[in-house]
Amino acid sequence: MLSSYLENPTNCFFEGQDHDENILLLLRAHPVTNLSWIIPSLLLFLLPYFWPFIVEMLNIQFPPIPQNLVNVLILVNYLIVLVVTFEGFLHWYFNVYILTNKKIVDIDFHSLMFKNVDLAPLSQIQEANSQMAGLLGIIFHYGDVFIQTAGAKVAIDFHQVPNPHKVADKIMDEVLRVGGKGAG
Amino acid sequence: MPANNLPAVDYILIVHLTVLLILIFYAIFALIIVRQVDLMSKTLITPVSPVVKFISIVHAGLSLGFVVLSWGIL
Numbered sequence: 001m002l003s004s005y006l007e008n009p010t011n012c013f014f015e016g017q018d019h020d021e022n023i024l025l026l027l028r029a030h031p032v033t034n035l036s037w038i039i040p041s042l043l044l045f046l047l048p049y050f051w052p053f054i055v056e057m058l059n060i061q062f063p064p065i066p067q068n069l070v071n072v073l074i075l076v077n078y079l080i081v082l083v084v085t086f087e088g089f090l091h092w093y094f095n096v097y098i099l100t101n102k103k104i105v106d107i108d109f110h111s112l113m114f115k116n117v118d119l120a121p122l123s124q125i126q127e128a129n130s131q132m133a134g135l136l137g138i139i140f141h142y143g144d145v146f147i148q149t150a151g152a153k154v155a156i157d158f159h160q161v162p163n164p165h166k167v168a169d170k171i172m173d174e175v176l177r178v179g180g181k182g183a184g
Numbered sequence: 185m186p187a188n189n190l191p192a193v194d195y196i197l198i199v200h201l202t203v204l205l206i207l208i209f210y211a212i213f214a215l216i217i218v219r220q221v222d223l224m225s226k227t228l229i230t231p232v233s234p235v236v237k238f239i240s241i242v243h244a245g246l247s248l249g250f251v252v253l254s255w256g257i258l
Contacts, residue, residue, distance in 0.1 A: 002232070011230065011231055012228070012229065012230045013228075013229040013230075014227065014228055014229065015226060015227045015228075015229075063195060065196075065199075066196065068257045069196065069199060069200065069203070071257065072203050072254050072257055073203065075250060075254070076203060076206055076207065076210075079207075079210055079247065079250065082243065083210070083213065083214075083217075083243075086217070086239070086240075086243065087217070090217075090220070090221065090224065090236070093232070093236070094224040094227070094228055096228055107227055107228060109220070109224060112216055112217070112220050115223060115227070117227070
């Protein structure tokens with residue numbers, strides 16, 4: 001369930017899914033992309049342990065702080081670690097790209113207050129392009145998939161998904177299967 | 185002016201109030217996260233969704249508890 005590349009998941013559903021609609025592919029950003037919040041969380045987690053050494057090394061003079069205040073400051077630090085970790089996980093887990101036998105769905109939660117769902121019927125899809133870029137992308141084999149639609153909305157983009165070429169191919173296979181115009 | 189020239193009582197009081205304010209904002213933020221997770225869980229339904237929802241509620245409870253605890257400690 002915590003995978004970033006799921007083919008035919010049986011126990012996943014999305015809002016607005018039809019009864020005769022099956023999820024063929026459920027994608028998330030590659031797990032490596034989570035390093036952008038894992039590393040800061042880890043550094044913040046370790047900060048209280050290294051704080052005395054940092055203060056000593058930089059030769060900073062602090063006025064005496066009561067122990068109860070120090071305890072609360074440590075607590076605040078760990079709360080920040082908790083929220084960065086939890087928000088990072090939520091952002092990764094719930095930002096998904098779905099290919100069904102009827103359409104493509106792009107669910108985005110950009111921040112606490114912003115939800116965006118893009119839907120594109122397979123019959124409206126004209127082409128799918130993929131690209132891998134960057135050192136981590138090449139090493140861990142992830143990249144972006146750009147899907148051109150015939151509608152007013154120009155494109156749906158899958159960002160940092162695993163196996164982007166395979167995903168683009170699978171999308172076009174499905175488009176051809178439903179006989180979408182302009183496919184191929 | 186070096187920080188250790190400040191009157192000790194005022195300095196500690198300001199830090200106390202700042203920390204409490206941060207914790208109160210954090211508790212409000214935690215409650216917003218509960219709402220956000222609820223919205224997310226309705227959008228994408230998976231076996232993990234109820235677990236995440238439970239964690240968010242526990243997290244909000246803890247953050248409210250920490251406000252009370254810190255008020256007591258400080």
